[in-house]
Amino acid sequence: MALLEVKDLSIHFGGVKAVDSIDFSWDAGKVYSVIGPNGAGKTTLFNMITGLYKPSRGEVYLDGQSMAGKSPHVLAQMGMARTFQNLQIFMNMGALENVMVGAHLRLDRSVMKGLFAWPRLRRADQALREEAADWMDFVGLKSAVSARAHSLPYGALKRLEIARALAMKPRLIFLDEPAAGLNATETEEVVALIRKIADSGMTVVLVEHDMKMVMSLSDRILVMDSGKKLAEGTAVEVRQNPAVIAAYLGGH
Numbered sequence: 001m002a003l004l005e006v007k008d009l010s011i012h013f014g015g016v017k018a019v020d021s022i023d024f025s026w027d028a029g030k031v032y033s034v035i036g037p038n039g040a041g042k043t044t045l046f047n048m049i050t051g052l053y054k055p056s057r058g059e060v061y062l063d064g065q066s067m068a069g070k071s072p073h074v075l076a077q078m079g080m081a082r083t084f085q086n087l088q089i090f091m092n093m094g095a096l097e098n099v100m101v102g103a104h105l106r107l108d109r110s111v112m113k114g115l116f117a118w119p120r121l122r123r124a125d126q127a128l129r130e131e132a133a134d135w136m137d138f139v140g141l142k143s144a145v146s147a148r149a150h151s152l153p154y155g156a157l158k159r160l161e162i163a164r165a166l167a168m169k170p171r172l173i174f175l176d177e178p179a180a181g182l183n184a185t186e187t188e189e190v191v192a193l194i195r196k197i198a199d200s201g202m203t204v205v206l207v208e209h210d211m212k213m214v215m216s217l218s219d220r221i222l223v224m225d226s227g228k229k230l231a232e233g234t235a236v237e238v239r240q241n242p243a244v245i246a247a248y249l250g251g252h
Ligand SMILES: Nc1ncnc2c1ncn2[C@@H]1O[C@H](COP(=O)(O)OP(=O)(O)OP(=O)(O)O)[C@@H](O)[C@H]1O
Pocket: 013, 016, 018, 036, 037, 038, 039, 040, 041, 042, 043, 044, 045, 085
């Protein structure tokens, strides 16, 4: 059975069909990319799958189970974590505390209630702290464990957001332009990090404009244009697709 299946997924804002009848069926343990020109509907697709936007039509299935009407919080607990195109970091908190938010979100409500019982709170907090520090190490931010978020450079904040998503121990991680605004060296580091995440068995869904990165990382690529699916296939298939070349790759 597919890990993530999307059927006829659509949303319109007034007259704009931002995502228009998208279908796909994706398996666990692979790297999928969603590409397409600005405004193609990539982020909107992520927003529907992760529960931020309610689809106008269509369905999302995780392990064959309908995700209709589930909140982002519940979907996160069911194994879908994400990062945002525009950083969503709590700048007034510590870097480590930002990652701890991810680990906290993973715990279900009954556990959270239990956490308020002293001294279990102390113990759980310490365990979450250590776990969050391990995720910071995983993304290459070991030296920033005691830093305030606002003191970190942009490239580190992008990786901090990935660490927070990883701390939710998701089955699927959605990365919306993780290399946007990064220099060549930082981009290389993010590519290596995504490989490491994929090697750990997590399913990765990537939205990126950096074609070199997309082509080198992806098992399969979904190409969107004006809300519609233009093509889906391997890097080689997509690169050779005349419709893709005309609508997207040729334009860059
Ligand atoms: N909340 C919203 N209200 C109205 N229109 C929206 C909303 N969210 C997205 N849109 C519109 O939906 C379309 C798709 O936008 P989306 O952000 O998904 O594109 P994208 O493929 O992620 O583009 P980019 O590569 O620039 O990030 C655009 O026309 C956008 O203006």
